[in-house]
Amino acid sequence: MSADILTVTDLKKYFVIGQSGLLKREPITVKAVDGVSFAVREGETFGLVGESGSGKSTVAYTVVGMYRPTAGTITFRGQNPFANKTRPLALKKEIQIVYQDPGSSLNPRRSIKEIIELPLRIHRPDENRIEQVVRLLEMVELPPDYMYKYPRMLGGGEKQMVAIARALATNPSFVILDEPTSALDVSIQGKIINLLIRLQKEFHLSYLFITHDLSLMRNVASRVAIMYLGKICEVAETAEFFRNPYHPYTQMLLSSIPVVSEEEEKLKPQKIISTGEIPSPVNIPSGCSFHLRCPARMDICSRVDPVMIEVEKGHTVRCHLYARASESIPPSEQ
Amino acid sequence: MTVPPLVEIKNLHVHFSVYGGQLKVLDGVNFVMRSGEKVGLVGETGCGKTTTMKAILRVLPMPPARIPQGEIYFKGRDILKMSEGELAQIRGRGISMIFQDPTAALNPVFSIGEQLEAVIRYSSDQKKPLSPQEVHQRAIASLQEVALADPERLLRSYPIQLSGGMRQRVCIGMALATGPELLIADEPGTSLDVTIQDQILRLLRKLVEEKNTSIILITHTLGIVREMTDRVYVMYAGNMVEVAATKELFASPQHPYTRGLMDAVPRLTGGGVSDGIPGRIPNYLNPPPGCRFHPRCPQAIEICRREKPPTYKLSEAHEVACFLYADNGKGTQSS
Amino acid sequence: MAEQAAIRHELAANLTVQQIKQLERRSRRESLGRAWYKFSRNPLSIVGVATVALVVLLAIFAPWVTPYPKHAGAFTDFAHAKIPPSLEHPFGTDQIGRDVLTRIIFGLRSSLLMGVVVLALVVPPGVLLGLLAGYYQGTWIDTVIMRVTDIFLSVPPLILALAVASVLKPNLWNGMMAVSLMWWPWYTRLVYGLGVALRNEYFVSAAEVTGASTAHIIFREILPNTISPILTKMSLDVAWVIIIGSMLSFVGLGVQPPEPSLGTMVADGSRYLPDQWWIAVFPALAIVVVVLGFNLLGDGVRDMFAAEEI
Known part of the structure; x- marks a missing residue:
């Protein structure tokens, strides 16, 4: 097993979105991320899955430095990126991000050349820039004359390739992929995904892959973590995860996915159907935040927030059902 | 033929005037559905799905849109030749629509009650107007139908006070409140989270089955089509390239485009993802001659570059517009 | 390799x-x-651009295209005063015998000059302050810039201009200074709003997390995306500045006689209404035409930058 490249420990990120009360002004906080811990290993793809409001993007944006954590620590190769007021340039070079919508992540008024040149200018000022831009375009399988195009002249997939080229321009070792294909058609998705996998092997990149698409995750991630309302509720190796989903929310998520074949249908937990609304992150339910929607809810769930338990080697779940980890019942026998 | 089909589109062409000329978006679309059917319409972004549906409702902005050719029949009457009055009747009680984004479909400054009751009032028989109590009762009934608790309070609330899932439920309730014969659902629930989308789709399926409403489901998600429909049309660049019973289509897709699309879907069973379909949807200003798919088609042959493929019948309900099947049956020229 | x-x-x-x-x-x-x-695509935009082009050309070539160029200055010919429109004087002559058409065309010069100079003075600082406040949204920089802007916006513009013009010597240049003083906050407001929105775009975040400088982000990433709305506002604003300039002249605080100005001409001519109507009506119509032309042009510019419909 390779070493951890990024460790996130008890990360919390709260946003103050307003104030309540006329006289006694109390801040209204959104606990976007509320005590998240995980580690990404050197060279792997760590999948972070969740629905809107789960805080998965907030985790990503905090790691890349768009936000400062409210509490908790992030360690990148033994270094704390938040040790100083501003992040050292060397770390900005190492940690890069590809955003969800290439329509908004590429400046419409700048040419592809200018877009890819920026990180080169900052991090590799001594190299021949035109040559590097050509090399980067080639790397993402785009012809060199795309340099002189503007984002609006490109298709969605091509734009995302440019965004990937820009992220790789600094020669990073860790890339955050924030739903890199969810704004694209499925016919284009495959090409981007396979490109990302190829580049990962070629440059020994580590990925933090954020998505809401479990089917996609099955095919790209080495390990998967599920987030719900600012907390991680289950982590496991991908194959194990899909074979044995423990957490009731994971099961609900799996059962909700529209699939295209009978074989996949068999993988979906049949007995669980999705109910209830996702609560607002401003008003997170007490105890286990999922208890209102949980089909296996017990008394304790509304009172006590469960802790992470390792139910199998490398497979952890945050649920009272498995509190006695040693004699845990596999979900299929419930 | 004594009973005409519910909807029949014959050789529909729609063009848009833009800088540089005409976008030839729809290129001879043919489509038939009977009453009570649940039909899916799948294709990539920009393939003309929504344009086709807007043409059925006659809500395309003209200009820039133009219909140089084609007929659209609703229960045997040509929609394109109807007067505004006849059209208003069809839009009210004949055809309803649900949109992808429930937030945009509801007016933020009116309460749910005002909007829902207005829909019920306008679509009721104008000769026998409903009393305010009746309208109110019907509004409550239609919210109960979409499984929303406390309808009285809901009628007084505004869209912003509801979650995305609740708004989509309200939209479904509103669309079905008038008792339409046909419901057009444009990517229902795709803007919502997957667990909520699942609830919405199950609700929608339950309601259309109970009321025996016909439905056209527009989506780019193949999984949704598989779970929701009886028959599927696959659309590419303004043409219907394949139509089949849902089961048959998923078991044995025939058109190279349909196959590419199926292969591209990541599977829960794993095994990696295919590269998908190379290239992108053509520019409608100068679409490729012959089959519009040929530049992206791995099996393109000489004739594909020159001629537009006719539709070949593979079985009773399975038709493909592709020259690979020329030997397979009697091709029926489509345009 | x-x-x-x-x-x-x-x-x-x-x-x-x-x-x-x-x-x-x-x-x-x-x-x-x-x-x-x-x-x-909108024929009115063509009308606008044609009108503006014609007005600009007339103003530039005024000495050569006007029938009586001498009448633009201190010229009197009481023998031919107050002549109604005729072939010789298409718009008639004024109370001291000057050709109204000639003076209108020369009057366009000061109107256009005012529009151009005011915008040139106003746009750069207004835009710069807006960019800074937008980028530093929520900090003290934002607060200081935007509150000062609010103060300027809360002073009635014409009164401020009148005050400045009455303290200083009333002439075209001081009039322009006065108008400029009250005009920049609109650009700050406009760019501030755009900047706040653009600041949260992912392309700005992408530049930030990669280590781009603040100057790069403000001038290379944000500014280029504000150009179209600024240009649209400018083309509509020319019309406003011309109206305000005419108002200042009308009350005697702008262009000083005998220099011709549309505002002054309407003011002087109004004393001869309704009998010698042409002295006031034609300059007034000229203002209407110029303002309308720039407004139509501005609408066209706005259409030009609007997103594609399909």
Whole structure:
């Protein structure tokens, strides 16, 4: 097993979105991320899955430095990126991000050349820039004359390739992929995904892959973590995860996915159907935040927030059902 | 033929005037559905799905849109030749629509009650107007139908006070409140989270089955089509390239485009993802001659570059517009 | 490896020689064509651009196109005063015998000059302050800039202009200064709103997390995206500035006689209403035409930058 490249420990990120009360002004906080811990290993793809409001993007944006954590620590190769007021340039070079919508992540008024040149200018000022831009375009399988195009002249997939080229321009070792294909058609998705996998092997990149698409995750991630309302509720190796989903929310998520074949249908937990609304992150339910929607809810769930338990080697779940980890019942026998 | 089909589109062409000329978006679309059917319409972004549906409702902005050719029949009457009055009747009680984004479909400054009751009032028989109590009762009934608790309070609330899932439920309730014969659902629930989308789709399926409403489901998600429909049309660049019973289509897709699309879907069973379909949807200003798919088609042959493929019948309900099947049956020229 | 790099380099170098220029030219031509298509789809925009072009040309070539260029200055000919419109004097003559048409055309000069100079004075600082406040949204920089802007916006513009013009010597230049003083906050407001929105775009975040400087983000990433709304506002604002300039002249605080100005002409001519109506009505109509022209042009510019419908 390779070493951890990024460790996130008890990360919390709260946003103050307003104030309540006329006289006694109390801040209204959104606990976007509320005590998240995980580690990404050197060279792997760590999948972070969740629905809107789960805080998965907030985790990503905090790691890349768009936000400062409210509490908790992030360690990148033994270094704390938040040790100083501003992040050292060397770390900005190492940690890069590809955003969800290439329509908004590429400046419409700048040419592809200018877009890819920026990180080169900052991090590799001594190299021949035109040559590097050509090399980067080639790397993402785009012809060199795309340099002189503007984002609006490109298709969605091509734009995302440019965004990937820009992220790789600094020669990073860790890339955050924030739903890199969810704004694209499925016919284009495959090409981007396979490109990302190829580049990962070629440059020994580590990925933090954020998505809401479990089917996609099955095919790209080495390990998967599920987030719900600012907390991680289950982590496991991908194959194990899909074979044995423990957490009731994971099961609900799996059962909700529209699939295209009978074989996949068999993988979906049949007995669980999705109910209830996702609560607002401003008003997170007490105890286990999922208890209102949980089909296996017990008394304790509304009172006590469960802790992470390792139910199998490398497979952890945050649920009272498995509190006695040693004699845990596999979900299929419930 | 004594009973005409519910909807029949014959050789529909729609063009848009833009800088540089005409976008030839729809290129001879043919489509038939009977009453009570649940039909899916799948294709990539920009393939003309929504344009086709807007043409059925006659809500395309003209200009820039133009219909140089084609007929659209609703229960045997040509929609394109109807007067505004006849059209208003069809839009009210004949055809309803649900949109992808429930937030945009509801007016933020009116309460749910005002909007829902207005829909019920306008679509009721104008000769026998409903009393305010009746309208109110019907509004409550239609919210109960979409499984929303406390309808009285809901009628007084505004869209912003509801979650995305609740708004989509309200939209479904509103669309079905008038008792339409046909419901057009444009990517229902795709803007919502997957667990909520699942609830919405199950609700929608339950309601259309109970009321025996016909439905056209527009989506780019193949999984949704598989779970929701009886028959599927696959659309590419303004043409219907394949139509089949849902089961048959998923078991044995025939058109190279349909196959590419199926292969591209990541599977829960794993095994990696295919590269998908190379290239992108053509520019409608100068679409490729012959089959519009040929530049992206791995099996393109000489004739594909020159001629537009006719539709070949593979079985009773399975038709493909592709020259690979020329030997397979009697091709029926489509345009 | 080295060989490949060399090939690539050559490839890129070859591109730089011929193809770049061709590619850039082609993309520029296409953008221009598309812009003109969108602009010209509304026939009124064409009317606007034609009117503005005609007005600008008349103003520039006033000494050569006017029938009585001498009448633009201190000229009197009481023998031919107050002549109604005729072939010789299409818009008639004024109370001291000067050709009204000539004076209108010369009057356009000061109106246009005012529009151009005021905008040139107002736009750069207004935009800069807006960019800074937008980028530093929520900090003290934002607070200081935007509150000062609010203070300027809360002073009634015409009164401020009148005050300035009455303290200083009333003439065209001081009038322009006065108008400029009250005009910049509108650009700050406009750009501030755009900047706050653009600041949260992912392309700005992408530049930030990669280590781009603040100057780069403000001037290279944000500013280019504010140009279209600024241009749209400018073309509509020319009309406003001309109206305000005419108002200042009307009350005697702008252009001073005998220099011709549309505002002054309407003011002087109004004393001869309704009998010698042409002295006031034609300059008033000229103001209407110029203002309408710039407004139509501005609408066209707005259409030009609007997103594609399809």
